[in-house]
Amino acid sequence: MNTIAENIADFLKEYPPFDNLTFQELSAIATSIRVLNLEKNETLFQINDKLHDCFYVVASGVIHLSVIADAEETLLNKCHAGDILGLRPFFAKNNYMMTAKAREESIIYAIPIVTFRPFVANNPDVLNFLLESFATNTWNPKEKENLRGKLANDNVFYIDQKSEMQYFQSLTYNRLPLTATINDIAKDVALRMTENSSTSVVICDNQLPIGIVTHTDMCSKIATGQFPLTVTMKAIMSAPVVTVVENVSLAEAQLLMLKNNVTHLCVTSDGTDKSTVKGVISEHDLIIAQANNPGVLIKEIKRSSNAKDLKHLRERLTELIQNSIHKNIPLSNINNIASEINSAILKRAVELSILDLGSPPARFAWLSIGSQGRKEQLLLTDQDSLLIFEDVMPDKYRDVRDYFLKLGKKATAILEKVGYELCPNGHMASNMLWCKSLTDWTKQYDSWMNTPGENSNDLSSIFFDLELVFGEKKIFEAIENVILKDLDHNTLFFDFLGNDALRKNSPLTFFKKFVLEEDEPNKDKFDIKTRALMPLIDGARLFALHFNIKGLNNTYQRFKQLAIIDAKNSDIYLNCAEAFLTLSKFRVSEGLKNENSGQYINLSELTKLDKEKLKNALAPMKELEELIKSNFKLTQFS
Structure with a gap:
């Protein structure tokens, strides 16, 4: 093996996912790698470019990944030595969704996908590393700290989230697929595909799937003149067909397409080719599903600029919940994800209100109480919240409290437009009773817990289900400690x-x-x-x-x-x-x-x-x- 390839293999073995491969495997890959020298500000690929036949690893220098949003360029990530980028050709067929540009003189290794694919298909760890990144839109799934060897995938969205999300990411697909027999003529089948706007037809024998013909097959085999229009399906079909069960998840579908190097999966009653056809999943269906990924929703929430945007995203959460229930996903899992998305909406409502009002005059904590405080708000129930601001000098108190009351009113109004009704009991940060300083809240909890009978009118047990939505963790912890202290030997409260x-x-x-x-x-x-x-x-x-x-x-x-x-x-x-x-x-x-x-x-x-x-x-x-x-x-x- 030549010395350049040896040096490349030595370099790669230090970084995931290459550290999962043997040196022999790395050496085999290294001999087909192209070394690119980029000048400062030179572009590797840009938005809407056709996909390359390789993905990239930074050997030295820095590559910036950016997208154009609202007519301005937004930097998404900086890739340093050992970082992987440009994974899109592995998992999707649409063009690049971001731009990769050298920030300084850089050396890049271009790894041909055709060379790397067999190592991926045969090595679950490598496959999972790449797949988790693409399916969950995370950084390096193994290293939450983003230390070295992080993945920069070509989806525009990033979010730290549980990788389990992809496993119950719902998948919408064609449940009325076209079928044909091995003796049907290409011309007739092509006409039926066009009439039904279908990208595939499942070839069946006695109603059982034995092969598939896709739009690509028609183009590459018929349109090129390789076969005449009168050819039967038997000659041009791909067989056997890859079959899956009806409630297959996004991750599993992606995994199977990648492993088998196919663009369509056939859904059958029991997931084998020995039962009837129930549908067809195409690569396009996976790309659509990506857009409803919880991580994507959270990213879009963070970018939203008004209540209308947030309302639309909350409606997409409802769809996600509906699909998850339909697929019999455990309710505890659905709760976890819904509460993350709900929290992101609440947080964004507070952020938008701050952008409107100007910076807060003191540090504060916005807390959810009630069902969202318990991470149980799957439906659009009413909003319950409270606001605690840090103690300030007496002469500043009124102005500071006025600011936070305004903030409470703005944020609750945004949330009302999103669909969360105002609390009928007024348990909201917009209410003077529930928007006050840390000392005042400490007195309030002391009073509730040490003399409960005297203050029972305004004591609601939901005030003991608290979740920090926005602001200072220390303020939140201070209230938690007050509750903890007042619980001690408090038989009256219990x-x-x-x-x-x-x-x-x-x-x-x-x-x-x-x-x-x-x-x-x-x-x-x-x-x-x-x-x-x-x-x-x-x-x-x-x-x-x-x-x-x-x-x-x-x-x-x-x-x-x-x-x-x-x-x-x-x-x-x-x-x-x-x-x-x-x-x-x-x-x-x-x-x-x-x-x-x-x-x-x-x-x-x-x-x-x-x-x-x-x-x-x-x-x-x-x-x-x-x-x-x-x-x-x-x-x-x-």
Whole structure:
């Protein structure tokens, strides 16, 4: 092997994903690598250029990656030695979506895809490294610190996120695919493809898929004159066809296309070629799915400039939730992602308000309380928030508070336009009661927790489900510490909270019938929020505070953690956790169907099986109630 190739192999083995390959493999790759010398400001590729037949590694120098957005160039990333860029030709067929330009004199290694592809297909670690980057739009998935060897993929969007997102990224594809037999004539099939705007036709024998003919096949084999128009499908089809199950994820589909070097996958009943055809997934479908990736949504939220943009993005979140539920993704996973996207929307509303008002006169923290504070806001329910600003000199207090009240009003107005209704109880940062200094909030929590009976009118237990949306973490932690201090040996507070948790009306009558609403507009409907979900939410919070569980607000996760901490009652907690997910799913399905908060369920629309499921999910509440009664002295507020 020549010395140049040896030097290249030596260099590459220091960086991922090449460090997963043997030196022999690297040497084989190195002999086909082209070395490019770029002058300062020379372009490697730019937006809308046709894709190259290679991807690139920076050997020395610095390459800037940028996009044009709103008529101005935005720098997305700087690539240094060992960084990979230009991965788009691996995973997509559309043109480059960004520009790569040398910031200084640079040496670049151009690695032909044709040479590298076999090493990718045979090495899961290398494949996963490249695929995770493309499918989740992350930096180097192995190195969250972005130290060295980071990936700069050619999607315009970047976001630190869980790579699991791609595994339940929903995929929309053609569920009415064209089919033909091996004896059908190319001319007839081409006409049918044109009439149906289809890029492929599945070739079947006895309704089972045996091959596929794509638009590319037609162009390369018929249009070039290699075969006549009268040729049968048997001569030009690709066989066997790569088959997948119906609920395949975006990541799995990309993986299969890459491994098999194909542009279409055939969806069948059981995922094999021994069952009937249900659809076809094309490369184009994967590119469309990329645009609905949660990471992409968050990136777009960060760039949005008004409430209208945010409203549109919130609607896309609803679609994502709907698709995920349709695919039976666990609700706890859907909650994680929805809460990240909701948080990004809330944060952007605060940012846009600051851009409008000018810089804040003091440091502050904007907190979500209630369902978003618990990471449980899958539907467009009302907004609950509070604002804490740092202590300032007495002569500045009024001006500072006025600024933050204005900020609260602007941000809540934006969120109302997005679709989050104003809280009917006024629990919002725009309300003078819930927008005050750290000292005032400390007094408020001290008062609530040490003398709960005297202040019970404005004490809502949702004030103990807090999530920092924007601002200073230290201010947020200061309030957490106040709560922690006031919990210590505070039997009176637990007496109050315990009674509050038990105050919700029972969901079933003595004869095990659902208790329905008696008044309009929800007459004869079941209030799943108040009668079923709230007792579980309140119970989980009560025990989480009692056992001093920090940093976990989500009801499902609280119950799971309680099962570990209080092992003798673990069965009760685990039953409650499952019940909470089942009930939440009922509520979300109802809300999505009727485009409302899903609070009231029309039982007459449920199947007998669903009614039974709903009733069974209410059973653990009785056990939880008994556990509360036996654990806390519920005397003063009973």
